[in-house]
Amino acid sequence: MASLSSKTALITGCNRGIGRAILEKLASLGCNIICATRNQTPEFEEFTSDLSKKFSVTISHIYFDLADEESIKTSLSQLIKTKPAIDILINNAGIAHGGIMLMTPLKKIKEVFQVNYFSQILVTQYIAKIMTKQKSGVIINMSSVMAMENFAGGSAYAASKAAVAAFTRSVANELAPCNIRLNAVAPGLIETEMGNAMDQKTQDLFNARSDFKRRGTPEEVANLVAFLVSDEAKYITGQIIRIDGGM
Numbered sequence: 001m002a003s004l005s006s007k008t009a010l011i012t013g014c015n016r017g018i019g020r021a022i023l024e025k026l027a028s029l030g031c032n033i034i035c036a037t038r039n040q041t042p043e044f045e046e047f048t049s050d051l052s053k054k055f056s057v058t059i060s061h062i063y064f065d066l067a068d069e070e071s072i073k074t075s076l077s078q079l080i081k082t083k084p085a086i087d088i089l090i091n092n093a094g095i096a097h098g099g100i101m102l103m104t105p106l107k108k109i110k111e112v113f114q115v116n117y118f119s120q121i122l123v124t125q126y127i128a129k130i131m132t133k134q135k136s137g138v139i140i141n142m143s144s145v146m147a148m149e150n151f152a153g154g155s156a157y158a159a160s161k162a163a164v165a166a167f168t169r170s171v172a173n174e175l176a177p178c179n180i181r182l183n184a185v186a187p188g189l190i191e192t193e194m195g196n197a198m199d200q201k202t203q204d205l206f207n208a209r210s211d212f213k214r215r216g217t218p219e220e221v222a223n224l225v226a227f228l229v230s231d232e233a234k235y236i237t238g239q240i241i242r243i244d245g246g247m
């Protein structure tokens with residue numbers, strides 16, 4: 001896998017799940033990391049400190065809650081004042097929701113869209129400004145196969161992930177002249193707290209539809225992300241790339 005040494009990546013929601021696997025993978029390839037998480041915890045800081053020593057990379061922390069626009073603006077404005085070079089943005093953090101449309105209050109759907117879609121745009125606007133000045137950058141958005149497959153109960157989560165996919169395709173066109181690539185990764189069911197929290201019936205449906213009859217691992221998603229952010233993928237942009245064991 002191509003080295004990412006001398007690059008810097010900002011990863012949202014990297015304290016657990018897929019984001020944490022991406023953090024570990026990119027650090028192992030020599031990438032410096034800015035961890036964007038919601039909370040400061042000694043466990044995660046110890047983990048990143050060990051990772052930083054292990055791979056001789058710099059790992060720093062910023063904090064914001066994607067449900068709170070003001071906290072994103074405050075945190076990213078402070079970061080920008082330090083004039084950081086950011087080569088890679090991974091919009092990973094997200095929340096799940098499953099529920100029949102007729103039983104789902106509009107407030108809940110807006111809440112899911114705020115975290116999974118509107119806040120991703122806001123973060124991208126801040127970081128893409130840095131990238132346009134640099135005339136280079138790579139952005140990965142986390143979509144889902146649920147954006148493309150028919151599953152009951154997806155009026156909030158699946159719809160928000162479909163919005164992420166459309167956003168990715170459209171903005172890839174806009175930012176290509178600035179040498180910035182955008183792609184979305186669309187995982188099937190992955191072994192994380194989010195994947196485990198899905199009701200058993202839906203998990204069984206995912207496994208049945210997958211050719212490998214199993215869930216994916218966060219590390220498998222991280223491997224795909226590491227390839228997509230590397231120069232080996234420099235002709236790939238505006239794509240929604242599924243990683244679903246052949247659904």
Ligand SMILES: NC(=O)c1ccc[n+]([C@@H]2O[C@H](COP(=O)([O-])OP(=O)(O)OC[C@H]3O[C@@H](n4cnc5c(N)ncnc54)[C@H](OP(=O)(O)O)[C@@H]3O)[C@@H](O)[C@H]2O)c1
Nearest residue numbers: 013017018038065066067093094144189190192193194195
């Ligand atoms: N697991 C799957 O089967 C699957 C499939 C397709 C797509 N995805 C997508 O992949 C991404 C990662 O999923 P995952 O499975 O790793 O989920 P996860 O284990 O539930 O982790 C979610 C991450 O997002 C963060 N987050 C949630 N709400 C946030 C908020 N309001 N502000 C800031 N951070 C917030 C969490 O932080 P806290 O620890 O502070 O809560 C955590 O770091 C998500 O976008 C998800 O939709 C997952």
